Amino acid sequence: MKKPILVAEKIDKSFGITHAVNHVSLSVDAGEIRGLIGENGSGKSTFCSLLCGIYPMDSGTFFLNGTKLDIHNQVEGNRQGVSIIVQEMGTLAGLTVAENIFLGNEGRFVKRGIKNTGAMNREAQSLLNAHGFDRIKASMMIDAHNFEDRKLIEIVKATYFKPKVVVVDETTTALSQYGREKLYGIMKSIRDDGRTVIFISHDLVEVLSHTDTISVLRDGELIDTVKSSDVSEEDLKRLMVGRELGTRYYRTDYGKPLSDEIVMSVSDVSVPGQLQDITFALRRGEILGIGGLSECGMHELGKAVFGASFDREGSVTLANGTKVDSIPDAIKHSVAYASKDRDNEALIINDSIRDNIVLPSIDELSCKGFLNYRKLNSFAVENAQHMSIKMTGVGQFVSDLSGGNKQKVVLARWLGKGSDIIVLDSPTRGIDVKVKADIYALMNELKSQNKSIIMISEEIQELLGMADRILIMKDGKINGEFHRDKTLGEEDLIAKMV
Amino acid sequence: MQENIADKGKVTFVERRKALFRSELVKSLLPLLGLVVIVVLMNILTEGSMLQPKKLKLLLSQVYYPMICATGVFFIMTLGSLDFTQGSTLGLASIVVGWISFYSIPLAILGGILTGAAIGAFNGFFHVKFKLPSFIVTICTMYLFRGLCAYLTTDAPMPASMQMKALDEDWIKVSVTLFVLLIAFIVFRFTKVGPSVKATGAGETATRFSGIRTDRLKLLTFVAAGALTGVAAFINVIKVGSITSTAGNQLETQILIALVLGGLPISGGAKVRFSNIIVGTLIYTVLNNGLVMLGYDTATQQLIKGVIFLAVVALTIDRKALKVIK
Numbered sequence: 175m176k177k178p179i180l181v182a183e184k185i186d187k188s189f190g191i192t193h194a195v196n197h198v199s200l201s202v203d204a205g206e207i208r209g210l211i212g213e214n215g216s217g218k219s220t221f222c223s224l225l226c227g228i229y230p231m232d233s234g235t236f237f238l239n240g241t242k243l244d245i246h247n248q249v250e251g252n253r254q255g256v257s258i259i260v261q262e263m264g265t266l267a268g269l270t271v272a273e274n275i276f277l278g279n280e281g282r283f284v285k286r287g288i289k290n291t292g293a294m295n296r297e298a299q300s301l302l303n304a305h306g307f308d309r310i311k312a313s314m315m316i317d318a319h320n321f322e323d324r325k326l327i328e329i330v331k332a333t334y335f336k337p338k339v340v341v342v343d344e345t346t347t348a349l350s351q352y353g354r355e356k357l358y359g360i361m362k363s364i365r366d367d368g369r370t371v372i373f374i375s376h377d378l379v380e381v382l383s384h385t386d387t388i389s390v391l392r393d394g395e396l397i398d399t400v401k402s403s404d405v406s407e408e409d410l411k412r413l414m415v416g417r418e419l420g421t422r423y424y425r426t427d428y429g430k431p432l433s434d435e436i437v438m439s440v441s442d443v444s445v446p447g448q449l450q451d452i453t454f455a456l457r458r459g460e461i462l463g464i465g466g467l468s469e470c471g472m473h474e475l476g477k478a479v480f481g482a483s484f485d486r487e488g489s490v491t492l493a494n495g496t497k498v499d500s501i502p503d504a505i506k507h508s509v510a511y512a513s514k515d516r517d518n519e520a521l522i523i524n525d526s527i528r529d530n531i532v533l534p535s536i537d538e539l540s541c542k543g544f545l546n547y548r549k550l551n552s553f554a555v556e557n558a559q560h561m562s563i564k565m566t567g568v569g570q571f572v573s574d575l576s577g578g579n580k581q582k583v584v585l586a587r588w589l590g591k592g593s594d595i596i597v598l599d600s601p602t603r604g605i606d607v608k609v610k611a612d613i614y615a616l617m618n619e620l621k622s623q624n625k626s627i628i629m630i631s632e633e634i635q636e637l638l639g640m641a642d643r644i645l646i647m648k649d650g651k652i653n654g655e656f657h658r659d660k661t662l663g664e665e666d667l668i669a670k671m672v
Numbered sequence: 673m674q675e676n677i678a679d680k681g682k683v684t685f686v687e688r689r690k691a692l693f694r695s696e697l698v699k700s701l702l703p704l705l706g707l708v709v710i711v712v713l714m715n716i717l718t719e720g721s722m723l724q725p726k727k728l729k730l731l732l733s734q735v736y737y738p739m740i741c742a743t744g745v746f747f748i749m750t751l752g753s754l755d756f757t758q759g760s761t762l763g764l765a766s767i768v769v770g771w772i773s774f775y776s777i778p779l780a781i782l783g784g785i786l787t788g789a790a791i792g793a794f795n796g797f798f799h800v801k802f803k804l805p806s807f808i809v810t811i812c813t814m815y816l817f818r819g820l821c822a823y824l825t826t827d828a829p830m831p832a833s834m835q836m837k838a839l840d841e842d843w844i845k846v847s848v849t850l851f852v853l854l855i856a857f858i859v860f861r862f863t864k865v866g867p868s869v870k871a872t873g874a875g876e877t878a879t880r881f882s883g884i885r886t887d888r889l890k891l892l893t894f895v896a897a898g899a900l901t902g903v904a905a906f907i908n909v910i911k912v913g914s915i916t917s918t919a920g921n922q923l924e925t926q927i928l929i930a931l932v933l934g935g936l937p938i939s940g941g942a943k944v945r946f947s948n949i950i951v952g953t954l955i956y957t958v959l960n961n962g963l964v965m966l967g968y969d970t971a972t973q974q975l976i977k978g979v980i981f982l983a984v985v986a987l988t989i990d991r992k993a994l995k996v997i998k
Contacts, residue, residue, distance in 0.1 A: 482881060505883035513881060522875035522882075525942040529867055533882040536864045544862045571942075587882075 179204040179370050180225075180339050185234035187217075187224055189574075194220040196394040197234070202339070207361055207371045209385035209402065211378065213414055213606035215576030217394040218374050219261060222341045225372075226251045226258040238338055249278035255338035259345045264328045265316050272298035272312040275331045301334050302327075305356065322353050333360060340364055341372045346380060347604075358384050376606065378407045390414055415608050423611040424639025425618060428660050432642055433458040436493060437626050438509075438595055440479060443488035448474040450650040451488070456595065459624040461617060463641025465631055466671050471650035472630050473514055476599040479628065480504045480511035492595075505534055510593035512584045514600040514630070520584045521572050528554040528568035531587045557590040558583070562612075578609030585616060596620065599630040614640060634664045646670040702988070703935035703951045710955055714962035722958075722965060729842070731961050733911065736845045737762070737904040739953040742927045743856045744897025746949045749931060751893055752873040752940040753799065753806035758901055758927055760817035761791045762920030765905035767824050770832035770915050777835060784909075785902035791817060792898020796891040806894075814924070822917040830915040839910045848907060852900060853950070860946055869893065873940030929981045930956035938989060 178201040187195040195217040202208045210218045223229045225236055227245030236243040238255055245251045248258065265274045272295045276283070283294045298312035307326055316324060325348050333340055342361065346354050361371045361384065375381050381388060382402055389399040390413040397413055435458040443452045448471045456462055464472045477483045479490055481504040490498040498504045504511070513519035521530055531554040532539060539549055554568040561582040565575065572583055581601065588596060598617075602610045617627055617640060631637050637644050646654040646667055654670030656662055715722050722731070741758050748755045765787040772780035795813055799806045824830065860866040871879040872886050880886045909915065934952020937943050959980070963973045 501881060502883045502885060511881065518877050519881045520878060522871045522878040524874040525871055529871055529942065533867060533871055533884065536867065540864055545864060
């Protein structure tokens with residue numbers, strides 16, 4: 175008989191009008207890996223942030239081994255046996271690797287007020303070596319390491335002191351296969367040690383294969399806790415969304431001929447250090463997928479086509495001969511762009527939904543240079559409702575919305591603008607299955623209206639499932655072209671990426 | 673049963689929304705409340721003498737040119753920028769107005785406006801083209817222009833033509849101020865400049881990606897704010913008659929304090945309101961006047977104003993939106 179190690183009682187938290195976590199009670203056994211899943215904004219990350227003292231709770235209590243936890247920050251959390259590996263960058267720039275690992279715990283190396291840096295570095299290095307991360311040097315600055323290594327360092331930081339409960343919040347998206355395997359290994363060893371891991375991920379396959387039990391949250395409430403061995407991916411999706419989802423949300427049509435009409439030709443586009451002589455043509459009604467590794471230059475290509483690159487050479491020409499050299503050019507001539515960097519480039523997050531939707535179309539909405547507020551309002555409401563954005567009203571600020579709803583605002587503004595060429599960079603990044611399905615349906619709808627889409631994506635399945643044609647990029651150049659085909663597989667694309 | 677629960681959820685949601693709306697409303701009415709409180713307080717302390725026609729006229733005469741300058745700075749601060757050259761711009765533009773006034777009054781007004789616009793363009797150019805934070809640019813140029821002021825008035829204060837002094841009529845000052853406020857209000861509320869300036873303050877990159885030419889917008893805002901200070905210089909000259917090297921000294925901080933007292937978020941963005949200009953300038957002027965009438969010396973006045981400013985900023989600042997001011 176296993177005994178519960180962590181018990182949560184009626185945990186509750188609201189941000190403004192959003193009830194992020196609604197009286198959640200659950201218990202986790204010792205020697206268990208617990209998956210925590212749910213759509214964006216279902217409260218998974220908030221719940222764990224409350225556990226680790228990152229936010230204060232409104233009400234409720236956590237018990238660890240029967241003792242009430244009283245945590246106000248992460249260092250206190252660590253002392254009481256709870257640690258977290260966060261979704262964002264959790265290491266501090268400007269400090270060495272060793273200083274990061276022992277952050278808040280430097281006291282053990284201090285004698286008579288003087289820190290023994292050598293001893294700290296030696297201990298950090300031996301911890302790193304024990305995990306097989308020999309290539310990371312403890313005495314180096316954290317800034318000298320790439321994103322993945324910094325995540326690995328964070329894993330060491332969160333686990334070296336043998337905490338009773340380790341929260342892994344959406345960490346695997348930042349890791350390569352190597353890093354993931356390492357993390358799974360560490361999770362297993364924590365479990366086998368009779369301690370506990372809480373594992374948050376959007377990747378249901380990963381959750382199913384690396385957890386013992388899974389708790390599902392929806393709209394801040396605990397829906398169910400199930401045994402991982404008893405359920406399928408479909409069951410989980412159903413629990414998350416609360417209704418049946420079609421088993422397939424990608425396109426199902428194959429072999430339909432494409433129009434020959436070219437709506438945009440990109441020729442010899444270069445951006446120093448990022449893109450080299452890119453040439454391709456986009457056809458009417460086509461979904462053109464662009465894939466590759468994260469650093470292959472495909473994200474810059476989206477900007478280049480939109481006239482937003484800082485230092486672009488070559489030309490982007492539309493069907494009527496117009497050249498796109500600046501963002502206002504692009505927007506005026508019916509080109510839209512949804513950046514991967516949603517919070518900084520795609521949306522003005524500290525502004526209202528209305529202003530965000532209205533801004534690109536503001537010239538059309540004004541009459542002789544004067545704004546008509548009734549028109550602006552109805553334009554915003556209409557497009558927001560078309561995308562079924564969950565909101566209190568168009569006056570709500572975008573910063574209050576969850577990731578999926580933010581992306582809907584981005585799409586609403588360009589739908590309202592009625593653009594014919596739509597560049598979508600990572601349209602479903604960090605978005606849950608339900609909104610994902612909505613976005614694919616919308617892409618299909620746009621295609622049937624003879625609009626053209628350039629879909630830049632790091633997800634191979636998405637490229638295979640949605641695109642009429644796929645360009646694979648490598649080191650800033652186009653390295654392969656594929657046409658939509660049932661027999662096309664992941665391996666074919668990957669072979670051209672690396 | 674199921675429905676009941678759903679209904680319950682709905683009610684609390686609506687209630688929360690209302691509560692939030694109320695708290696926003698209270699926040700936006702706070703500056704106005706502050707104005708009422710300070711007027712009442714000052715009148716009690718000065719035993720009503722502040723509302724005597726003569727005193728009231730004096731008080732209003734101190735409102736006009738700061739309010740015109742504050743209108744320009746309001747746009748700059750909405751962008752998320754700051755401008756510390758207001759005082760020295762006013763000084764320099766006043767010198768130009770005074771100098772030309774001996775030849776032609778209309779030309780003098782135009783000269784003042786052009787001087788202000790040129791200084792705005794100078795600041796805006798360095799801010800936009802060299803991507804320097806505006807508070808750094810304008811702190812540097814503040815010394816530059818203040819030095820120029822001092823140089824031009826080394827031998828003697830710059831006099832203005834006697835005809836200028838004849839224009840020192842309340843109706844002229846009132847109508848110029850109201851005209852500036854009206855035009856600025858129309859531009860802010862009924863043209864795309866308003867949403868564009870607010871959006872730039874809330875998130876510049878995303879605004880640029882929405883097709884707004886943010887660089888041009890920023891440059892033009894600095895030019896327009898400079899031009900408004902040129903207008904204020906005219907009002908200043910007809911009031912004072914001759915310009916010394918300290919004309920407009922510390923005007924920039926007065927305006928900054930006034931706008932923040934009026935409820936303008938110091939980081940600009942989408943939460944600004946046009947009323948911030950009017951309420952803020954009035955609060956500041958009443959406060960200033962009251963402290964003088966109460967007989968405090970300059971040092972004590974500054975001390976009290978400093979404490980009030982710090983308290984208001986600490987209480988009202990939106991910490992979530994606060995990044996480094998551009």
